[in-house]
Amino acid sequence: MQINKIMVVGAGQMGAGIAQVCATAGLEVLLHDVSEASLQKGITGIEKRLQRAMEKGKLTGEARQAAINRLTPSSTLKDVKTCDLVIEAAVENMEIKTKIFRDLDEQAPEHALLATNTSSLPITEIAAATSRPEKVIGMHFMNPVPVMKLVEVIRGLQTSEETYQAVKQLAVQLEKTPVEVNDYPGFAANRILMPMINEAVYAVYEGVSSPEDIDTVMKLGMNHPMGPLQLADFIGLDTCLYIMEVLHEGLGDSKYRPCPLLRKYVKAGWLGKKSGRGFYSYQE
Structure with missing residues:
Protein backbone atom coordinates (compact mmCIF):
# COMPACT_ATOMS: atom_id res chain seq x y z
CA MET A 1 0.00 0.00 0.00
CA ASP A 183 -0.48 -6.01 22.15
CA TYR A 184 0.43 -6.47 25.82
CA PRO A 185 0.24 -3.86 28.61
CA GLY A 186 3.09 -1.36 28.26
CA PHE A 187 4.19 -3.00 24.97
CA ALA A 188 8.00 -3.48 25.08
CA ALA A 189 9.46 -0.06 25.86
CA ASN A 190 7.31 0.82 28.85
CA ARG A 191 7.09 -2.79 30.06
CA ILE A 192 10.84 -2.53 30.70
CA LEU A 193 11.38 1.19 31.33
CA MET A 194 8.59 1.98 33.79
CA PRO A 195 9.37 -0.79 36.31
CA MET A 196 12.99 0.41 36.29
CA ILE A 197 11.84 3.97 37.04
CA ASN A 198 9.42 2.67 39.68
CA GLU A 199 12.22 0.70 41.36
CA ALA A 200 14.41 3.81 41.40
CA VAL A 201 11.55 5.65 43.14
CA TYR A 202 11.33 2.79 45.67
CA ALA A 203 15.07 3.17 46.30
CA VAL A 204 14.48 6.81 47.24
CA TYR A 205 11.35 5.92 49.24
CA GLU A 206 13.23 3.29 51.27
CA GLY A 207 16.25 5.52 51.85
CA VAL A 208 18.69 3.48 49.79
CA SER A 209 20.21 6.63 48.31
CA SER A 210 19.42 10.14 47.10
CA PRO A 211 17.87 10.83 43.68
CA GLU A 212 21.15 12.39 42.51
CA ASP A 213 23.22 9.40 43.57
CA ILE A 214 20.77 6.85 42.15
CA ASP A 215 20.89 8.64 38.81
CA THR A 216 24.70 8.77 38.98
CA VAL A 217 24.81 4.99 39.56
CA MET A 218 22.75 4.36 36.42
CA LYS A 219 24.66 6.89 34.29
CA LEU A 220 28.19 5.90 35.29
CA GLY A 221 27.61 2.26 36.23
CA MET A 222 25.22 1.25 33.45
CA ASN A 223 26.15 3.88 30.85
CA HIS A 224 22.64 5.31 30.64
CA PRO A 225 22.64 8.81 29.10
CA MET A 226 20.15 9.99 31.75
CA GLY A 227 19.31 8.66 35.20
CA PRO A 228 15.87 7.07 35.73
CA LEU A 229 14.61 9.76 38.12
CA GLN A 230 15.64 12.64 35.87
CA LEU A 231 14.06 10.76 32.96
CA ALA A 232 10.86 10.32 35.00
CA ASP A 233 10.79 14.09 35.59
CA PHE A 234 11.12 14.67 31.84
CA ILE A 235 8.40 12.13 30.97
CA GLY A 236 6.07 13.45 33.68
CA LEU A 237 5.51 11.67 36.99
CA ASP A 238 1.76 11.57 36.32
CA THR A 239 2.45 9.75 33.05
CA CYS A 240 4.80 7.31 34.80
CA LEU A 241 2.16 6.62 37.46
CA TYR A 242 -0.53 6.13 34.85
CA ILE A 243 1.54 3.60 32.90
CA MET A 244 2.46 1.71 36.08
CA GLU A 245 -1.25 1.49 36.89
CA VAL A 246 -1.93 0.12 33.39
CA LEU A 247 0.80 -2.51 33.91
CA HIS A 248 -0.44 -3.39 37.40
CA GLU A 249 -4.06 -3.72 36.31
CA GLY A 250 -3.35 -5.39 32.97
CA LEU A 251 -0.86 -7.98 34.24
CA GLY A 252 -2.17 -8.41 37.79
CA ASP A 253 1.32 -8.84 39.23
CA SER A 254 2.36 -7.07 42.44
CA LYS A 255 5.81 -6.36 41.00
CA TYR A 256 4.14 -3.59 38.97
CA ARG A 257 2.63 -1.88 42.04
CA PRO A 258 3.35 1.88 41.79
CA CYS A 259 5.58 3.17 44.57
CA PRO A 260 3.63 5.15 47.24
CA LEU A 261 6.16 7.98 46.89
CA LEU A 262 5.32 8.29 43.18
CA ARG A 263 1.63 8.58 44.08
CA LYS A 264 2.42 11.18 46.76
CA TYR A 265 4.43 13.36 44.37
CA VAL A 266 1.64 13.27 41.78
CA LYS A 267 -0.99 14.17 44.38
CA ALA A 268 1.23 17.08 45.48
CA GLY A 269 1.36 18.34 41.89
CA TRP A 270 5.06 17.51 41.65
CA LEU A 271 4.85 16.19 38.11
CA GLY A 272 8.44 16.81 37.02
CA LYS A 273 9.87 19.34 34.58
CA LYS A 274 6.48 20.50 33.27
CA SER A 275 5.34 21.58 36.76
CA GLY A 276 8.73 22.91 37.87
CA ARG A 277 9.21 20.26 40.56
CA GLY A 278 9.62 16.50 40.66
CA PHE A 279 12.59 14.58 41.97
CA TYR A 280 14.52 17.71 40.99
CA SER A 281 13.62 21.39 41.00
CA TYR A 282 13.23 23.19 37.67
CA GLN A 283 12.33 26.60 39.05
CA GLU A 284 14.21 29.45 37.41
Whole structure:
Protein backbone atom coordinates (compact mmCIF):
# COMPACT_ATOMS: atom_id res chain seq x y z
CA MET A 1 0.00 0.00 0.00
CA GLN A 2 1.29 3.45 -0.95
CA ILE A 3 1.01 6.09 1.77
CA ASN A 4 1.18 9.63 0.37
CA LYS A 5 -0.98 11.73 2.65
CA ILE A 6 -1.26 11.55 6.44
CA MET A 7 -3.40 13.17 9.09
CA VAL A 8 -1.86 13.57 12.55
CA VAL A 9 -4.52 14.03 15.24
CA GLY A 10 -3.25 16.10 18.15
CA ALA A 11 -0.82 19.02 17.79
CA GLY A 12 0.92 18.61 21.14
CA GLN A 13 4.57 17.73 21.59
CA MET A 14 4.25 14.21 20.17
CA GLY A 15 1.79 15.03 17.39
CA ALA A 16 3.78 18.03 16.16
CA GLY A 17 6.96 15.95 16.21
CA ILE A 18 5.32 13.19 14.17
CA ALA A 19 3.95 15.74 11.69
CA GLN A 20 7.43 17.24 11.35
CA VAL A 21 9.21 13.97 10.51
CA CYS A 22 6.46 12.99 8.07
CA ALA A 23 6.61 16.32 6.23
CA THR A 24 10.43 16.25 6.17
CA ALA A 25 10.28 12.74 4.66
CA GLY A 26 8.21 14.01 1.71
CA LEU A 27 4.67 13.18 2.82
CA GLU A 28 1.69 15.52 2.65
CA VAL A 29 0.58 16.12 6.24
CA LEU A 30 -2.60 17.47 7.80
CA LEU A 31 -2.02 18.42 11.44
CA HIS A 32 -5.35 18.37 13.27
CA ASP A 33 -6.35 19.67 16.68
CA VAL A 34 -9.66 20.76 18.18
CA SER A 35 -7.87 23.73 19.79
CA GLU A 36 -6.90 26.52 17.41
CA ALA A 37 -4.28 27.74 19.92
CA SER A 38 -2.70 24.27 20.21
CA LEU A 39 -2.70 23.92 16.43
CA GLN A 40 -0.93 27.24 15.95
CA LYS A 41 1.56 26.41 18.71
CA GLY A 42 2.27 23.07 17.06
CA ILE A 43 2.88 24.61 13.62
CA THR A 44 5.10 27.35 15.09
CA GLY A 45 7.12 24.76 16.99
CA ILE A 46 7.70 22.74 13.83
CA GLU A 47 8.87 25.82 11.92
CA LYS A 48 11.30 26.75 14.72
CA ARG A 49 12.76 23.22 14.88
CA LEU A 50 13.20 23.11 11.10
CA GLN A 51 14.89 26.52 11.24
CA ARG A 52 17.34 25.27 13.90
CA ALA A 53 18.04 22.15 11.84
CA MET A 54 18.83 24.35 8.84
CA GLU A 55 21.12 26.59 10.92
CA LYS A 56 23.00 23.51 12.13
CA GLY A 57 23.49 22.33 8.55
CA LYS A 58 21.24 19.28 8.96
CA LEU A 59 18.71 20.60 6.46
CA THR A 60 18.99 22.83 3.41
CA GLY A 61 16.85 25.94 3.08
CA GLU A 62 15.01 24.33 0.18
CA ALA A 63 14.28 21.17 2.19
CA ARG A 64 13.05 23.24 5.13
CA GLN A 65 10.66 25.24 2.95
CA ALA A 66 9.45 22.10 1.15
CA ALA A 67 8.62 20.46 4.50
CA ILE A 68 6.69 23.55 5.63
CA ASN A 69 4.81 23.61 2.31
CA ARG A 70 3.71 19.98 2.83
CA LEU A 71 2.21 20.81 6.21
CA THR A 72 -1.42 21.99 6.44
CA PRO A 73 -3.32 22.83 9.62
CA SER A 74 -6.73 21.15 10.03
CA SER A 75 -9.52 22.05 12.42
CA THR A 76 -11.98 19.36 11.32
CA LEU A 77 -11.69 15.56 11.17
CA LYS A 78 -13.65 15.67 7.91
CA ASP A 79 -10.35 16.56 6.20
CA VAL A 80 -9.32 12.91 6.68
CA LYS A 81 -11.36 12.03 3.57
CA THR A 82 -8.25 12.57 1.43
CA CYS A 83 -5.78 10.67 3.63
CA ASP A 84 -4.18 7.22 3.39
CA LEU A 85 -3.16 7.01 7.05
CA VAL A 86 -4.06 8.67 10.33
CA ILE A 87 -1.66 8.78 13.29
CA GLU A 88 -3.56 9.69 16.45
CA ALA A 89 -1.49 11.43 19.14
CA ALA A 90 -4.18 12.74 21.47
CA VAL A 91 -4.25 12.56 25.26
CA GLU A 92 -3.61 9.12 26.83
CA ASN A 93 -7.23 8.38 27.70
CA MET A 94 -9.16 5.39 26.39
CA GLU A 95 -12.54 7.12 26.26
CA ILE A 96 -11.14 10.03 24.24
CA LYS A 97 -9.16 7.76 21.91
CA THR A 98 -12.07 5.44 21.15
CA LYS A 99 -14.29 8.42 20.35
CA ILE A 100 -11.64 9.78 17.97
CA PHE A 101 -11.31 6.38 16.29
CA ARG A 102 -15.09 6.02 15.89
CA ASP A 103 -15.20 9.44 14.24
CA LEU A 104 -12.19 8.67 12.04
CA ASP A 105 -13.72 5.35 11.01
CA GLU A 106 -16.82 7.19 9.77
CA GLN A 107 -14.92 9.92 7.94
CA ALA A 108 -11.79 8.21 6.55
CA PRO A 109 -11.76 6.53 3.14
CA GLU A 110 -12.21 2.77 3.12
CA HIS A 111 -8.54 2.05 2.34
CA ALA A 112 -7.13 4.31 5.08
CA LEU A 113 -5.12 2.85 7.96
CA LEU A 114 -5.67 4.13 11.50
CA ALA A 115 -2.66 4.21 13.83
CA THR A 116 -2.38 5.31 17.45
CA ASN A 117 0.71 6.68 19.17
CA THR A 118 -0.49 5.36 22.56
CA SER A 119 2.33 4.39 24.92
CA SER A 120 0.32 1.85 26.93
CA LEU A 121 -3.38 1.49 26.00
CA PRO A 122 -4.50 -1.74 24.28
CA ILE A 123 -4.59 -1.54 20.49
CA THR A 124 -7.19 -4.32 20.29
CA GLU A 125 -9.67 -2.33 22.40
CA ILE A 126 -9.13 0.83 20.35
CA ALA A 127 -9.58 -1.17 17.13
CA ALA A 128 -12.86 -2.62 18.42
CA ALA A 129 -14.38 0.88 18.31
CA THR A 130 -14.09 0.79 14.49
CA SER A 131 -15.51 -1.26 11.64
CA ARG A 132 -11.98 -1.85 10.29
CA PRO A 133 -10.01 -3.48 13.16
CA GLU A 134 -7.70 -5.14 10.63
CA LYS A 135 -6.54 -1.67 9.56
CA VAL A 136 -5.82 -0.41 13.12
CA ILE A 137 -2.29 -0.55 14.53
CA GLY A 138 -0.05 1.00 17.16
CA MET A 139 2.76 3.30 16.06
CA HIS A 140 4.51 4.36 19.27
CA PHE A 141 7.13 7.05 18.63
CA MET A 142 9.66 8.05 21.27
CA ASN A 143 10.02 11.61 22.57
CA PRO A 144 11.44 13.86 21.12
CA VAL A 145 10.19 12.42 17.84
CA PRO A 146 12.59 14.25 15.45
CA VAL A 147 15.59 12.91 17.42
CA MET A 148 14.67 9.43 18.66
CA LYS A 149 15.01 6.60 16.12
CA LEU A 150 12.76 3.93 17.65
CA VAL A 151 9.15 3.24 16.66
CA GLU A 152 7.23 0.38 18.28
CA VAL A 153 4.86 -1.05 15.66
CA ILE A 154 2.17 -2.82 17.68
CA ARG A 155 -0.18 -5.41 16.28
CA GLY A 156 -3.69 -5.61 17.69
CA LEU A 157 -5.48 -8.95 17.73
CA GLN A 158 -6.98 -8.35 14.27
CA THR A 159 -4.27 -6.19 12.65
CA SER A 160 -3.58 -7.55 9.17
CA GLU A 161 -0.16 -8.37 7.79
CA GLU A 162 -0.73 -5.82 5.01
CA THR A 163 -1.35 -3.07 7.60
CA TYR A 164 1.73 -4.06 9.60
CA GLN A 165 4.01 -4.09 6.52
CA ALA A 166 2.71 -0.71 5.28
CA VAL A 167 3.36 0.95 8.65
CA LYS A 168 6.74 -0.75 9.04
CA GLN A 169 7.79 0.56 5.61
CA LEU A 170 6.57 4.02 6.53
CA ALA A 171 8.70 4.01 9.70
CA VAL A 172 11.75 3.18 7.57
CA GLN A 173 10.82 5.99 5.15
CA LEU A 174 10.78 8.34 8.17
CA GLU A 175 14.35 7.15 8.92
CA LYS A 176 13.19 5.38 12.08
CA THR A 177 13.93 1.85 13.25
CA PRO A 178 10.68 -0.13 13.62
CA VAL A 179 10.39 -3.00 16.09
CA GLU A 180 7.48 -5.44 16.00
CA VAL A 181 5.56 -5.68 19.28
CA ASN A 182 2.40 -7.54 20.24
CA ASP A 183 -0.48 -6.01 22.15
CA TYR A 184 0.43 -6.47 25.82
CA PRO A 185 0.24 -3.86 28.61
CA GLY A 186 3.09 -1.36 28.26
CA PHE A 187 4.19 -3.00 24.97
CA ALA A 188 8.00 -3.48 25.08
CA ALA A 189 9.46 -0.06 25.86
CA ASN A 190 7.31 0.82 28.85
CA ARG A 191 7.09 -2.79 30.06
CA ILE A 192 10.84 -2.53 30.70
CA LEU A 193 11.38 1.19 31.33
CA MET A 194 8.59 1.98 33.79
CA PRO A 195 9.37 -0.79 36.31
CA MET A 196 12.99 0.41 36.29
CA ILE A 197 11.84 3.97 37.04
CA ASN A 198 9.42 2.67 39.68
CA GLU A 199 12.22 0.70 41.36
CA ALA A 200 14.41 3.81 41.40
CA VAL A 201 11.55 5.65 43.14
CA TYR A 202 11.33 2.79 45.67
CA ALA A 203 15.07 3.17 46.30
CA VAL A 204 14.48 6.81 47.24
CA TYR A 205 11.35 5.92 49.24
CA GLU A 206 13.23 3.29 51.27
CA GLY A 207 16.25 5.52 51.85
CA VAL A 208 18.69 3.48 49.79
CA SER A 209 20.21 6.63 48.31
CA SER A 210 19.42 10.14 47.10
CA PRO A 211 17.87 10.83 43.68
CA GLU A 212 21.15 12.39 42.51
CA ASP A 213 23.22 9.40 43.57
CA ILE A 214 20.77 6.85 42.15
CA ASP A 215 20.89 8.64 38.81
CA THR A 216 24.70 8.77 38.98
CA VAL A 217 24.81 4.99 39.56
CA MET A 218 22.75 4.36 36.42
CA LYS A 219 24.66 6.89 34.29
CA LEU A 220 28.19 5.90 35.29
CA GLY A 221 27.61 2.26 36.23
CA MET A 222 25.22 1.25 33.45
CA ASN A 223 26.15 3.88 30.85
CA HIS A 224 22.64 5.31 30.64
CA PRO A 225 22.64 8.81 29.10
CA MET A 226 20.15 9.99 31.75
CA GLY A 227 19.31 8.66 35.20
CA PRO A 228 15.87 7.07 35.73
CA LEU A 229 14.61 9.76 38.12
CA GLN A 230 15.64 12.64 35.87
CA LEU A 231 14.06 10.76 32.96
CA ALA A 232 10.86 10.32 35.00
CA ASP A 233 10.79 14.09 35.59
CA PHE A 234 11.12 14.67 31.84
CA ILE A 235 8.40 12.13 30.97
CA GLY A 236 6.07 13.45 33.68
CA LEU A 237 5.51 11.67 36.99
CA ASP A 238 1.76 11.57 36.32
CA THR A 239 2.45 9.75 33.05
CA CYS A 240 4.80 7.31 34.80
CA LEU A 241 2.16 6.62 37.46
CA TYR A 242 -0.53 6.13 34.85
CA ILE A 243 1.54 3.60 32.90
CA MET A 244 2.46 1.71 36.08
CA GLU A 245 -1.25 1.49 36.89
CA VAL A 246 -1.93 0.12 33.39
CA LEU A 247 0.80 -2.51 33.91
CA HIS A 248 -0.44 -3.39 37.40
CA GLU A 249 -4.06 -3.72 36.31
CA GLY A 250 -3.35 -5.39 32.97
CA LEU A 251 -0.86 -7.98 34.24
CA GLY A 252 -2.17 -8.41 37.79
CA ASP A 253 1.32 -8.84 39.23
CA SER A 254 2.36 -7.07 42.44
CA LYS A 255 5.81 -6.36 41.00
CA TYR A 256 4.14 -3.59 38.97
CA ARG A 257 2.63 -1.88 42.04
CA PRO A 258 3.35 1.88 41.79
CA CYS A 259 5.58 3.17 44.57
CA PRO A 260 3.63 5.15 47.24
CA LEU A 261 6.16 7.98 46.89
CA LEU A 262 5.32 8.29 43.18
CA ARG A 263 1.63 8.58 44.08
CA LYS A 264 2.42 11.18 46.76
CA TYR A 265 4.43 13.36 44.37
CA VAL A 266 1.64 13.27 41.78
CA LYS A 267 -0.99 14.17 44.38
CA ALA A 268 1.23 17.08 45.48
CA GLY A 269 1.36 18.34 41.89
CA TRP A 270 5.06 17.51 41.65
CA LEU A 271 4.85 16.19 38.11
CA GLY A 272 8.44 16.81 37.02
CA LYS A 273 9.87 19.34 34.58
CA LYS A 274 6.48 20.50 33.27
CA SER A 275 5.34 21.58 36.76
CA GLY A 276 8.73 22.91 37.87
CA ARG A 277 9.21 20.26 40.56
CA GLY A 278 9.62 16.50 40.66
CA PHE A 279 12.59 14.58 41.97
CA TYR A 280 14.52 17.71 40.99
CA SER A 281 13.62 21.39 41.00
CA TYR A 282 13.23 23.19 37.67
CA GLN A 283 12.33 26.60 39.05
CA GLU A 284 14.21 29.45 37.41
